[in-house]
Amino acid sequence: MSKIVIAGGNKLEGEIKVSGAKNTVLPILAATLLNGGKNIIHDCPDLKDVSASLQILERLGCKIQRQGKTIIVDSSSIKDYQIPDHLMREMRSSMIFLGSIIARCRKAILSYPGGCEIGPRPIDLHLKALRQLGVKTSEAHGYIYCDVDRLEANDINLRFPSVGATENTMLAAVLAKGTTIIRNVAKEPEIVDLQDYLNAMGAKISGAGTSVIKIEGVSKLHDVEHTVIPDRIVTSTYLAAAAITGGTVKVTNTNPENLQAVLAELRECGCEIYLEKNAITLSRPSVLQPVDVIRTLPYPGFPTDVQALMMAVLTLAKGTSIISETIFENRFKHVEELIRMGADIMVDGRVAVIRGVEKLTGANVNAMDLRGGAALVIAGLAAEGVTIVEGVQHIDRGYENIEDKLASLGADIKRVD
Ligand code: EPZ
DSSP: OOEEEEEOOOOOEEEEEOOBOHHHHHHHHHHTTSSSSEEEEESOOOOHHHHHHHHHHHHHTOEEEEETTEEEEEOSOOOOOEEOHHHHHHOGGGGGGHHHHHHHHSEEEEEOOOOBTTBOOOOHHHHHHHHHTTOEEEEETTEEEEEOSSOBOOEEEOSSOOHHHHHHHHHHHTTSBSEEEEESOOOOHHHHHHHHHHHHTTOEEEOBTBSEEEEEOOSOOOOEEEEOOBOHHHHHHHHHHHHHHTOEEEEESOOGGGGHHHHHHHHHTTOEEEEETTEEEEEOOSOOOOOSEEEBOSTTSBOGGGHHHHHHHHTTSSSEEEEEOOSOSSOOHHHHHHHHTTOEEEEETTEEEEEOOSOOBOOEEEOOSHHHHHHHHHHHHHSBSEEEEEOHHHHHTTOSSHHHHHHTTTOEEEEEO
8 A cells, every 4th residue: 555755844835736626527427427428528637536437437338538637428328327336335425426327317226325434424315305306216235226207396405505415416407307496505616517517518507606506407418528627625735735834835727716715714824825816825924823713614614625634734823723523523533643743632522622732743644534634644744754644545536646746846755655
């Protein structure tokens, strides 16, 4: 298994370009099933989760081509409507295929996507919304069985603005008969990008980015070409790396509008931030200041995916900060590992109290999930001595060669097998 080895202490300096967003590519790849034609998607990052999604599409009968960061999916002939256990287990967010498989095949069989490192990851909201569109669902032997004669529009209210449930419901409703309204939807930028993709293939959707999405069902969709939006979580990762090392980093091909809550907290802890239309420059001239409380919330609140990254930065602030993780049940797996590096963090349920320390020291640490792993890498950049991060496979799910990207900014970091 690979490890990432970091000799801490270098200030990061320079410019780094962000690729397309993992969390928009995944639902868009699911959407390629809908048009039974050609889908050209640009600026796709080379990630394990993207490869896992392409394996699923191939298994269903799609033809895939990859040309650099462009992925071409031909979904004209679909031969299956099942996602087998091993593919579901490889990536629990494969759940996002359910709505589009049902819309295309009028049936679907998925193995139950077990929980993952950050919590049980239930799918009740997905299944409830699909049932309201006329889908019959049953669960047995660890599988979910779905079928429908004809998807019928409905007025659906999500009990929680779940990103995945919003996406699955949109994907299922595009070809339903009538006009579907989905209320209390997730408002993430990735939902807007999915709406843009679907409308580019002939769907009639409006409201993404607000609390209510309206979908006028259509009978036919056509070929589409699309460039995905930049990854706001990867952007936040590079900014946090600059903040913790005290360097100056310019992140390009990014959209500052999509991460205002993160920028506000970085300013709160003493960073200077200069914004351009598609770029963010962060420097941290003075000492890191604590933040009174960060509460993770659905967009546009502070994103749960940046919680671990911000915690790493706050371990070195001159004072005490509080982080409340309101979205996932178990998203503090990185705390124990940060404590091994000398951090002073106390967790009580979903609340972490971070008392700033003078320094972190390098240690052998374990990445337990995607963003927690990235947080350990960031902490290693600022720690005194050498940090060895194991469990790199988690990090590779959401970051393209994280060690090369950080090394290009002056970090002393390498991957060893
Ligand atoms: C998406 O996951 C993202 N993944 C996650 O990013 C992100 O953390 C999350 O949204 C929140 O922003 C992708 O887009 C592929 P949710 P998703 O449904 O859709 C509960 C990363 O690091 N819930 O909004 O699974 C659920 O348990 C990943 O890139 C139900 O109770 O998130 C959780 O507590 C990690 N019932 C909360 O809602 C349901 O049916 C938020 O989940 C569905 C969800």
